[in-house]
Each structure stands twice: as structure tokens, then as C-alpha cells.
Amino acid sequence: MSVPTDIQLLTDELRAVLKCSILTPGASGYAESILRWNDAVPNAAALVVFPESPEDVSAIVRSCVKYKVSFAVAAGKHTTSTGSSCDGGVVIDLARINHVVTELETRIVTVGGGCRWKDVDDALVGQNLAMVEGIVNDTGVGGITLGGGYGWLAPRYGLILDNLLAATVVLADGSIVVASRTENSDLFWAIRGAGQCFGVVVEFVFLAHEHRDPVWAGLLGFTLDQLEAVFGFGNRLVESTNGDSAMVVQLSRYPFSRQGREVGIMAVVFHYGDAESAQAVFKPLLDLGPIVNTTMAQTYASVNNMMTAEAKRGGRNVSKGAAFTTPLRPEFLREVIVPEMDRLQAEIPGSDRSIIEFEFYKPDKWCEVPVTATAHGHRGRVQNVMIGLYWNDEQDDVRMEYWSRHIADLVAVERATHGRPAEGPVTEYGNYDHLSAHARDVYGVNYARLVELKKVYDPDNVFNKWFSLVE
Ligand SMILES: Cc1cc2nc3c(=O)[nH]c(=O)nc-3n(C[C@H](O)[C@H](O)[C@H](O)COP(=O)(O)OP(=O)(O)OC[C@H]3O[C@@H](n4cnc5c(N)ncnc54)[C@H](O)[C@@H]3O)c2cc1C
Known part of the structure; x- marks a missing residue:
């Protein structure tokens, strides 16, 4: 009798606790799910999981850590780098966490961590609101926001991350926390620029702006x-x-x-x-x-x-x-x-x-x-x-x-x-960047603080698919 591998044990555990879709190689939809912007990226994940809630994401992160299986997070899948792929490991594909909720009075727009900008635009139809977005609407809200965010409205309202009010984040230990100016403010500081290194953002809270077409x-x-x-x-x-x-x-x-x-x-x-x-x-x-x-x-x-x-x-x-x-x-x-x-x-x-x-x-x-x-x-x-x-x-x-x-x-x-x-x-x-730069050259004067915060929030570097903050 063969001994089950860590990936088999992990798969069995996730199948037992989660109701969401879990794809293995050969399954219907698997081949499409691992496609990335760049065909040269090694992308043969052993498992692609489509969580539907923060609790699902938490369970996946906990199990991956428990079985020491590497994982990556995917949203719009537009990085040309290996950042959202995990050859031989697990991809947490956020595509099903794609809600957009608007509050007209406060102009607050709550966006699921797996949304693309098209989801946001569709939800804002008729609301007389606009947000700073990337200029191609099938890019992911996740990657662009966590790393900066330039677009047509940035000269009026600042970068996409400057319009972020709060986020719900699943951390390396599986806990689900809110980050904002008043809650976990150091985490909120870190995710606005280096979010990919700190957790899975399952929900973004943005400020939108009054807008009249055309x-x-x-x-x-x-x-x-x-x-x-x-x-x-x-x-x-x-x-x-x-x-x-x-x-x-x-x-x-x-x-x-x-x-x-x-x-x-x-x-x-x-x-x-x-x-x-x-x-x-x-x-x-x-x-x-x-x-x-x-x-x-x-x-x-x-x-x-x-x-x-x-x-x-x-x-x-x-x-x-x-x-x-x-x-x-x-x-x-x-x-x-x-x-x-x-x-x-x-x-x-x-x-x-x-x-x-x-x-x-x-x-x-x-x-x-x-x-x-x-x-x-x-x-x-x-x-x-x-x-x-x-x-x-x-x-x-x-x-x-x-x-x-x-x-x-x-x-x-x-x-x-x-x-x-x-x-x-x-x-x-x-x-x-294709992840060819050193993190010091990306984060500049903020690099040293990020390295310290990484030790607090992700001491074992389980979020290791973006620029390295480990010295
Ligand atoms: C056609 C095209 C147009 C572009 N236009 C613009 C533009 O107008 N403005 C601009 O600033 N940039 C633009 N970019 C660059 C873009 O910012 C990056 O490619 C970005 O990484 C894409 O994010 P994504 O979610 O689509 O990609 P993904 O490949 O899914 O993710 C990129 C990284 O972010 C992480 N990530 C994504 N979502 C989350 C989340 N919710 N929680 C935690 N980590 C997450 C992933 O793990 C991965 O490491 C463009 C790129 C392309 C290819």
C-alpha cells in the first residue's frame, strides 16, 4: 500500500471540510483555471481551489500550512510573473469571491477579493459613481490594488490604493482580520503596496467618486x-x-x-x-x-x-x-x-x-x-x-x-x-515587474519597515510568491 503524499492528505482534508469547487489535473475546468497572462509561467498546480467565503480561504490557508504545501493566490491572473501560479502546489483562485456592494450615500464600494474591474463597472451602472481602476477591465482588482494602481482617474483621485479605506485579510495563521486606519493600522499600511506578501485580501472597501457620463x-x-x-x-x-x-x-x-x-x-x-x-x-x-x-x-x-x-x-x-x-x-x-x-x-x-x-x-x-x-x-x-x-x-x-x-x-x-x-x-x-527586481528597489524607504512587519504577520513566509521581504 502506498503512503499518501502531503498533497493527497491536503486534498482529502479540503474535500471533507469545504463545499466549494476543488479541481485536480484532468478535471473539467482545470486546464482553463491554470491559464495565466504569460504562457511561459510553470503553472501545473496539483490543486485549484475556488473558495466562496473568507472562512473557506482561512481553511485552505490553515491546511496548506499544516501539510507544508506551497500555495499561491490568484485574482485577475494578469501578472506575467509566477506570482499567482503554483507549479505542483495549490492555487487559491478567488474568482467566486466576486461580490460588489455599493452604498450610495457614503460612496463606499465593497469589492470581493477575486473581482475583475469589469465586475465593478457592471455593478456601478446607473449609480453615478466611478472608481480609480486599471485601464483594462479584465485585470484583477486584487493584484493592481495591492501593488499600486495607475489608471485614467488616478490624476484626479490618486492611485487605486490611495482610495482604499479598509480590507478584510486572511493571515498566515488563518485568522480573518480587518485592516484600516483604525484597526490593524500597520497591516493596512503594509497591504497598500505590498499586500501580496501579507495575506489573502478577501474584501476591499473603496471610496468611489461622484460621476456623470459621458x-x-x-x-x-x-x-x-x-x-x-x-x-x-x-x-x-x-x-x-x-x-x-x-x-x-x-x-x-x-x-x-x-x-x-x-x-x-x-x-x-x-x-x-x-x-x-x-x-x-x-x-x-x-x-x-x-x-x-x-x-x-x-x-x-x-x-x-x-x-x-x-x-x-x-x-x-x-x-x-x-x-x-x-x-x-x-x-x-x-x-x-x-x-x-x-x-x-x-x-x-x-x-x-x-x-x-x-x-x-x-x-x-x-x-x-x-x-x-x-x-x-x-x-x-x-x-x-x-x-x-x-x-x-x-x-x-x-x-x-x-x-x-x-x-x-x-x-x-x-x-x-x-x-x-x-x-x-x-x-x-x-x-x-516580472519579479526580477529586488524588494528593496520596489519598496525603497519602506522596505525596512515591511521586513519587520513581515516577521510579525507572516514569520514563516507562507505568502512567498511576490517580492521577498525575508532577509
Ligand atoms: C493587459 C494589462 C493591463 C494592465 N493595466 C494596468 C493598469 O492600468 N494599471 C496598473 O497599475 N497596472 C496594470 N497592469 C499591471 C497589473 O497591475 C499587474 O499585472 C497585476 O499584478 C495584475 O493583478 P491581477 O489580480 O490581475 O493578477 P494576478 O496574477 O491574479 O495577481 C498578481 C499578484 O497579486 C496577488 N493577488 C491578487 N489578488 C490578491 C488578493 N485578493 N489577495 C492577495 N493577493 C492577491 C497574486 O497572488 C499575485 O501575486 C496591467 C497588466 C496587464 C497584463
Whole structure:
């Protein structure tokens, strides 16, 4: 007779105490449940459990700790890293904890830990409320909030985590606690930036904002010869807007740009206001005669949906963050970044889907919050770059990781040599990182306090799938 393994004992125990769905390899739905944004992530979990309540999550955490079985927490599954996967272990998939409850008078919105932003948008229809969200609505509330959270409304209301009022957290010992400014305030401090390292957040409590549709947004596609004009506009926009207008500019090989052979430019534009006021702000861009133009007045919810079809999971993928100050020199893009993208295309087959994205969000609002007020370390007056590289062959995995760091280094050198002072701390934006950075470089001045709090809340490091806070 064979001796049961820890994973078998754990599975039997969870099946005995839980009523929720538990999938093992081969079960219907298992293959889909382990899919992640990045196909290169080892993801063959021995068990995928779909808790439906904080008590379910608590029982899973306790059992995993008891049998010393490694586990990961999954929400929107958009990290390109191993952060929400557990090869050979357990995935706690929060998809069934997806309630959204709004209180109109207080503007408080309570969101289940497994929600995607689309769940939030659907629940807010007709409520005249809007929240700061990620700009692609099938990303998870969980990962984005716990690691920062940039989006169209961040220049008006701050980062997503700055709009968090409280959270219910399942800790490493299985206890279920509330974290807020008045309860477990040190935990509340830690989860706003490094939440992935401290527990499973089963419920978020956010402050929403009064809102009236429509807003104005869309995609504007340009060929490379308009690079100077588009980025020059972005530089001026960050200076001139009060936070109501923002733009994210992507460089990639779009089908519209010389049959996809040349790098093209996609400016994703947003204006918090009507079409008339938007067109006045964006006139210099519109006058360039974009070859793609989907801009229109629409609901905030539909803006959050407009990139979802484009941004599809799949393929081997790495992401890496970097930061720039405005004005960003177009010469840097034309003479350094575009040639690097051409070199990448020549060297790595299948890398044509790769995107380098430059965000033009006015940073003043999140810079009002002192960097030590939350664990989030990245509060300088800078803009993020998201380097998202794609390829096909496993043999290129290491090279592509190198490429992502190489491009980030080039952006860092440009900021050091031609940028202006960031007027605040600039660290790696953890949510854009493939977990290749050191936690010290993500959390900056907050790192030492996080290391101490980790010893209190998770002394055995059972939440070990994100940046390491163990020295
Ligand atoms: C297409 C795309 C668009 C993006 N847009 C934006 C954007 O607009 N703004 C922005 O700031 N970032 C954006 N990002 C980056 C994003 O913040 C990260 O990918 C983030 O990790 C995604 O969170 P998730 O819940 O979807 O992912 P997951 O892979 O499920 O989770 C990421 C990490 O968070 C942990 N986690 C998730 N939920 C919980 C929870 N409830 N409790 C405890 N731990 C949890 C997981 O364990 C994992 O370690 C984008 C990424 C992609 C791929």
C-alpha cells in the first residue's frame, strides 16, 4: 500500500471540510483555471481551489500550512510573473469571491477579493459613481490594488490604493482580520503596496467618486514619422492638464503601420469631460490626421472595456517597468528605442507583438501622499514605462528577460542624463515587474519597515510568491 503524499492528505482534508469547487489535473475546468497572462509561467498546480467565503480561504490557508504545501493566490491572473501560479502546489483562485456592494450615500464600494474591474463597472451602472481602476477591465482588482494602481482617474483621485479605506485579510495563521486606519493600522499600511506578501485580501472597501457620463476616449493610430509630434503633445499635456486629460502611448508593430513591418504609434487618449472640451485639448493630435481614430464620447465603463479585446493573454511574455520625467526627448525614442525594437524584431522571431508603453498621467495627486504613508515606494513626479515583450520559443526566454531589463536600463540612463529631478522617490513599479527586481528597489524607504512587519504577520513566509521581504 502506498503512503499518501502531503498533497493527497491536503486534498482529502479540503474535500471533507469545504463545499466549494476543488479541481485536480484532468478535471473539467482545470486546464482553463491554470491559464495565466504569460504562457511561459510553470503553472501545473496539483490543486485549484475556488473558495466562496473568507472562512473557506482561512481553511485552505490553515491546511496548506499544516501539510507544508506551497500555495499561491490568484485574482485577475494578469501578472506575467509566477506570482499567482503554483507549479505542483495549490492555487487559491478567488474568482467566486466576486461580490460588489455599493452604498450610495457614503460612496463606499465593497469589492470581493477575486473581482475583475469589469465586475465593478457592471455593478456601478446607473449609480453615478466611478472608481480609480486599471485601464483594462479584465485585470484583477486584487493584484493592481495591492501593488499600486495607475489608471485614467488616478490624476484626479490618486492611485487605486490611495482610495482604499479598509480590507478584510486572511493571515498566515488563518485568522480573518480587518485592516484600516483604525484597526490593524500597520497591516493596512503594509497591504497598500505590498499586500501580496501579507495575506489573502478577501474584501476591499473603496471610496468611489461622484460621476456623470459621458467621458471622451479612444485610440489614435499614427505612423512613425509623427513620433515627434505625438510625444511632444504628451509632454505638453502633462504640464497643461489639471488631471482631467491623460494619454498612454504605445510603440509596437501595428497592422496599420506599413503592413506591420515598421514600428507604429498608438495613442490611447482620455478626457474627463464632454467631446467638445476634449477636442479642444486634443486638437493638436487630431489635426495630425491619425490613420486610426476611435475617439468618441462614451461611458466610463466602456472606456475601461475599450482595450480589453486588444490586450489578449497568451504567448510567452515578460513585463518590466521603467520611469521617465517629462519632457521626454523624442530623439531618445527615435535614435535609441525604435532601433532597439528593430534589433529585437530581427533577432527574436515572433517578437513583433511586443509593446513599449509610455504613460502620460499628471502625477501631482499621488505625489501629495507622503511616501511613508503607505508601503508603495514609487511616488516621484515621474511617468511609467511598461515594457511588454512577447515571443514564441522557450529557448528565447532568458534572452527576452535580458531584453526587458536592457530596455529599462536605457530608459533609466536617459532619465539620469536628460531627465529633470523626480521630486520624490522613484522605485521599480512592482506591478510592472516580472519579479526580477529586488524588494528593496520596489519598496525603497519602506522596505525596512515591511521586513519587520513581515516577521510579525507572516514569520514563516507562507505568502512567498511576490517580492521577498525575508532577509
Ligand atoms: C493587459 C494589462 C493591463 C494592465 N493595466 C494596468 C493598469 O492600468 N494599471 C496598473 O497599475 N497596472 C496594470 N497592469 C499591471 C497589473 O497591475 C499587474 O499585472 C497585476 O499584478 C495584475 O493583478 P491581477 O489580480 O490581475 O493578477 P494576478 O496574477 O491574479 O495577481 C498578481 C499578484 O497579486 C496577488 N493577488 C491578487 N489578488 C490578491 C488578493 N485578493 N489577495 C492577495 N493577493 C492577491 C497574486 O497572488 C499575485 O501575486 C496591467 C497588466 C496587464 C497584463
